[in-house]
Amino acid sequence: MSLLAGKVALVTGAAQGIGRATAECLADAGARVLVADIDGEEAQAAADVINAKHAADTALGLAVDVRSQVDAEAAVGAAVEQWGSLDVVVNNAGITRDATLRHMTLEAWQAVFEVNLQGMMLVTQAGAAVMREQGSGSIVNISSISGKVGLVGQTNYSAAKAGVVGFTKAAAKELAHRGVRVNAVQPGLVDTPMTSGLRNDILQQKLAEVPLGRAADPREVATVVLFLASDLSSYMTGAVLEVTGGRFM
Ligand SMILES: NC(=O)c1ccc[n+]([C@@H]2O[C@H](COP(=O)([O-])OP(=O)(O)OC[C@H]3O[C@@H](n4cnc5c(N)ncnc54)[C@H](O)[C@@H]3O)[C@@H](O)[C@H]2O)c1
Incomplete structure (x- = not known):
């Protein structure tokens, strides 16, 4: 597949999980990829794996804390x-700090907003x-089904991920006339380090809600990101695609 031949992509939170699968998928489609993560060593390790599979200059790992304006600008500048x-920009970096509202601390609230939304x-x-001047580009934002339905213990995360949808639609309207598209993906339960610590009874409860009856492999989210990143979706902007195995449809 050469859907992204000659294209340059930046993926945040790309050292593991969905971000890493996305970086690999975009590279498989012909893109060169800046693998950005707060953990610079793991980002470079992920980039090394891509470079071993493709040409040596296909990927570059960089320590990037998305909460920092200096880092965000440096990541774009490096690419x-x-x-x-x-x-292509894939805003994937995200964290959870789950607690019921009764126990929600201001720190946990702010931490989730700073990474996921700010x-x-x-x-x-x-x-x-950069894209505005080029007259082209595709930005893909990773929301969550938690932002659509709201999940117990995730008032912070659900609010931030719903915020991602509003942000995506406003940015899509601002950038459309410059040829830049902005879309979002709402994954459901995905098999990544973020979810590997779930208690078994909670995991089983979540799986019972999924018509397809299983968690997603991260690559099954990455291929939808690829679709939005490429010209296959050239007439789509401000859209929110659910990748949930049918959960909460
Ligand atoms: N796993 C799921 O079930 C699921 C479901 C819906 C949405 N999501 C969303 O998908 C995205 C990826 O999730 P995942 O499951 O792969 O998570 P993960 O925890 O496996 O990976 C997240 C990556 O983001 C990086 N990161 C954290 N804070 C950062 C920061 N400040 N700056 C840069 N990088 C940072 C981490 O180092 C890590 O490599 C997140 O936005 C998450 O909210 C995940």
């Missing part, structure tokens, strides 16, 4: 300096500045 353009704004702002 442009390395490969001359920026065609980080998305900062990286999008920096990336869109």
Whole structure:
């Protein structure tokens, strides 16, 4: 597949899980990929795996904390300096700090908003500045089904992930006339380090809600990101695609 031949992509939170699968999937489709993560060593390790499979200059790992405007701008600058353009941004970095509202601390509330929403704004702002001038680009934001239905113990995460949808639609309207599309993906239960610590009874309860009867492999989210990143979705902007195995349809 060469859906992204000659394109340059930046994926945040790409050292593991959905972000890593996405970086690999975009590279398989021909893109060069900046693998950005708060853990710079793991980001480079993920980039090394991509480079071992493709040409040596296919991926570059970089320590990027999406909460920082300086880091967000440096990540975009690194991609442009390395490969001359920026065609795809995948805002994937995210964290959970679950607690019922009764026990929710301000720290847990702010931590989730800073990574999931503020980080998305900062990286999008920096990336869109390049894409606007180019007259083209695709930005894909990772929300969650938690932002559609609200999940117990996740008032912070559900609110932030619902915020991702509002952010996506507003940015889509602002950037459309410059040829830049902005869409979102709402995964359901995905088999990643984020969910590997779930208590078994809670995991079974969640699985029972999934018509397809299983968690997603991260690559099954990555291929939908690829669709939105590529020209296959050239007439889509401001859309929210659910990748949930039918859960909460
Ligand atoms: N796993 C699921 O079931 C699921 C479901 C719906 C949505 N999501 C969303 O998908 C995205 C990826 O989730 P995942 O399951 O792969 O998570 P994960 O915890 O496996 O990976 C997240 C990555 O983000 C990085 N990261 C954390 N804070 C960062 C920061 N400040 N700056 C840069 N990188 C940072 C981590 O180092 C890690 O590599 C998140 O936005 C998450 O909310 C996940």
